[in-house]
Amino acid sequence: MAGVNAPATAVFAFxxxxxxVVGFFSGRWRSGDLGHIEEWGLAGRQFGTVVSWFLIGGDxxxxxxxxxxxxxxxxxxxxxFFALVYTIIVxxxxxxxxxxxxxxxxxxxxxxxxxxxxGRYGSHWLALAIAISGxxxxxxxxxxxxxxxxxSIAALGFGNTAWPLVAAFLILAAxxxxxxxxxxxxxxxxxxxxxxxxxLAAVVWVPLKLGGYAHxxxxxxxxxxxxPKPGFLILPHGxxxxxxxxxxxxxxxxxxxxxxxxxxxxSSSGTVIRRNAVLLPAYTFLLGLLALLGYMAIAAGxxxxxxxxxVPALFLKLFPSWFAGFCFAAIAVGGLVPAAIMSIAxxxxxxxxxxxxxxxxxxGRAEEARVAKLVSLLIKFGALAFVLWGNxxxxxxLQLLGGIWILQTLPAIVFGLFRRWFHPLALVVGWxxxxxxxxxxxxxxxxATLYPLHIAGFTFTAYAAIDALALNLGLALLLTPLLRRLxxxxxxxxxxxxxxxxxxxxxxxxxxxxxxxxRGGA
Amino acid sequence: xxxNSPPPASARRLRRRWxxxxxxxxxxxxxxxxxxxxxxxxxxxxxxxxxxxLWIFLSALxxxxxxxxxxxx
Numbered sequence: 001m002a003g004v005n006a007p008a009t010a011v012f013a014f015x016x017x018x019x020x021v022v023g024f025f026s027g028r029w030r031s032g033d034l035g036h037i038e039e040w041g042l043a044g045r046q047f048g049t050v051v052s053w054f055l056i057g058g059d060x061x062x063x064x065x066x067x068x069x070x071x072x073x074x075x076x077x078x079x080x081f082f083a084l085v086y087t088i089i090v091x092x093x094x095x096x097x098x099x100x101x102x103x104x105x106x107x108x109x110x111x112x113x114x115x116x117x118x119g120r121y122g123s124h125w126l127a128l129a130i131a132i133s134g135x136x137x138x139x140x141x142x143x144x145x146x147x148x149x150x151x152s153i154a155a156l157g158f159g160n161t162a163w164p165l166v167a168a169f170l171i172l173a174a175x176x177x178x179x180x181x182x183x184x185x186x187x188x189x190x191x192x193x194x195x196x197x198x199x200l201a202a203v204v205w206v207p208l209k210l211g212g213y214a215h216x217x218x219x220x221x222x223x224x225x226x227x228p229k230p231g232f233l234i235l236p237h238g239x240x241x242x243x244x245x246x247x248x249x250x251x252x253x254x255x256x257x258x259x260x261x262x263x264x265x266x267s268s269s270g271t272v273i274r275r276n277a278v279l280l281p282a283y284t285f286l287l288g289l290l291a292l293l294g295y296m297a298i299a300a301g302x303x304x305x306x307x308x309x310x311v312p313a314l315f316l317k318l319f320p321s322w323f324a325g326f327c328f329a330a331i332a333v334g335g336l337v338p339a340a341i342m343s344i345a346x347x348x349x350x351x352x353x354x355x356x357x358x359x360x361x362x363x364g365r366a367e368e369a370r371v372a373k374l375v376s377l378l379i380k381f382g383a384l385a386f387v388l389w390g391n392x393x394x395x396x397x398l399q400l401l402g403g404i405w406i407l408q409t410l411p412a413i414v415f416g417l418f419r420r421w422f423h424p425l426a427l428v429v430g431w432x433x434x435x436x437x438x439x440x441x442x443x444x445x446x447x448a449t450l451y452p453l454h455i456a457g458f459t460f461t462a463y464a465a466i467d468a469l470a471l472n473l474g475l476a477l478l479l480t481p482l483l484r485r486l487x488x489x490x491x492x493x494x495x496x497x498x499x500x501x502x503x504x505x506x507x508x509x510x511x512x513x514x515x516x517x518x519r520g521g522a
Numbered sequence: 523x524x525x526n527s528p529p530p531a532s533a534r535r536l537r538r539r540w541x542x543x544x545x546x547x548x549x550x551x552x553x554x555x556x557x558x559x560x561x562x563x564x565x566x567x568x569x570x571x572x573x574x575x576l577w578i579f580l581s582a583l584x585x586x587x588x589x590x591x592x593x594x595x
Binding site (some may be wrong): 084089212235236244274 | 545548552559567570577582584
């Protein structure tokens with residue numbers, strides 16, 4: 001690209017500065033003692049329905065989503081829409097599971113999913129397994145947010161100059177350090193409005209310029225079919241299992257990531273989470289529209305070296321510069337929110353589930369928060385170094401493996417939220433096997449998430465995370481009765497069944513059925 | 523209801539029945555042969571696409587219904 005696009009850059013800079021100012025001042029918002037990890041790392045568990053909607057939405061639909069989903073649809077067609085199915089079916093799961101996690105975490109002051117595993121199963125090995133999965137999966141995910149920001153900065157005409165990314169990164173690191181979870185929460189309000197603005201404008205404006213949706217789908221079908229490796233507008237038979245298992249596996253893993261769990265735990269009640277399971281599909285609608293941008297780019301005849309550049313190239317081609325600048329700023333801000341939460345979440349895991357139990361048992365409250373802040377800085381610098389000097393393909397591959405790793409924590413966490421049947425050691429063994437087999441399955445396909453499984457003469461091509469999870473669960477089911485019979489201690493459960501239910505309001509007896517008192521705040 | 527004690531077993535059973543509704547999005551979206559087709563089209567969208575968009579709303583409505591029906595129990 002030749003030269004810097006001045007109007008686009010001015011608009012971009014304006015929004016980044018706005019976000020930086022808001023980020024710094026948000027530490028004072030509903031302020032608490034930021035020297036305590038529940039205040040710094042969960043913002044005091046006080047966000048109501050509206051703030052949680054913006055926060056969870058801004059956290060879950062990352063900058064990389066904004067870039068990668070349209071790029072995938074541009075590249076492969078229909079199968080890229082597994083992302084839409086996945087973000088629909090994730091919410092009934094959230095509705096059923098996450099309020100239980102919130103309730104038990106509130107009652108026992110759990111900050112991470114590994115804290116829960118420790119409390120439920122009394123096994124620090126299991127907690128360590130959960131923490132390792134979480135940290136391993138999150139680090140490349142943070143790097144990918146920076147890749148998303150880098151793509152949008154490059155589109156302004158800066159090419160691959162490093163300093164704008166470093167500047168954006170320093171802003172992120174500074175407000176994260178000073179304000180903790182309050183910063184991404186306030187910034188997610190800005191992100192939500194900006195992303196809605198740019199996607200809605202794009203899906204109305206672009207089809208007007210390109211001759212309507214029917215035409216866009218028509219051109220996309222024709223172009224995809226002529227590719228050297230053909231894509232399809234309607235999913236063909238051979239891809240059904242892959243599509244369904246990718247959607248299911250991603251949906252089950254989505255809220256077991258440290259960053260999504262952290263934003264769920266920072267809400268103020270189980271009721272807030274249930275309401276958000278109803279309201280967050282509004283973001284899914286946005287994701288569906290965004291995926292359509294991939295087809296619009298095909299119809300607009302966009303040609304790119306890397307599919308990551310599809311969205312920026314489409315905007316530069318069809319929008320006035322100032323609006324393209326607004327879109328790029330939305331993507332960059334879109335990266336700041338999840339990157340902040342991811343680094344907070346993984347430093348919480350490190351501090352509470354690795355540093356304290358294994359390295360420094362006498363960790364005090366103030367020191368715990370101080371260590372977490374420092375570690376979150378280190379994690380971010382690691383991600384930046386990776387993006388500046390590493391290889392972007394490598395980051396993407398690691399993130400794909402991350403999905404496989406996270407899903408292996410499902411037996412311990414999700415089953416554990418309902419029943420304590422599994423033996424903790426059986427869960428650890430299942431986890432190890434799932435991690436090893438899932439990783440090697442993906443590795444054998446050249447780090448692809450789909451694996452062709454040959455059973456009785458049939459080939460099932462499915463998401464390797466699901467195959468690995470089946471093995472993981474199978475082992476845990478078999479080993480649990482065996483370990484019990486052999487007399488292995490099954491650890492102490494510090495939780496009670498009632499801890500998982502919503503607290504019963506003191507006045508419930510005086511209120512008639514059907515007119516339940518307001519639980520939690522709006 | 524029963525004051526500070528947990529809800530009675532009958533109320534919990536009733537609540538579980540409402541939860542079954544939450545299975546519907548999984549059935550209708552993971553059974554891909556149901557919708558991997560071109561026709562009928564709607565506003566230029568092939569069936570494969572508008573069916574998925576429709577389910578965003580259906581799934582949210584179902585979850586909302588379950589929320590309303592279970593929160594008083």
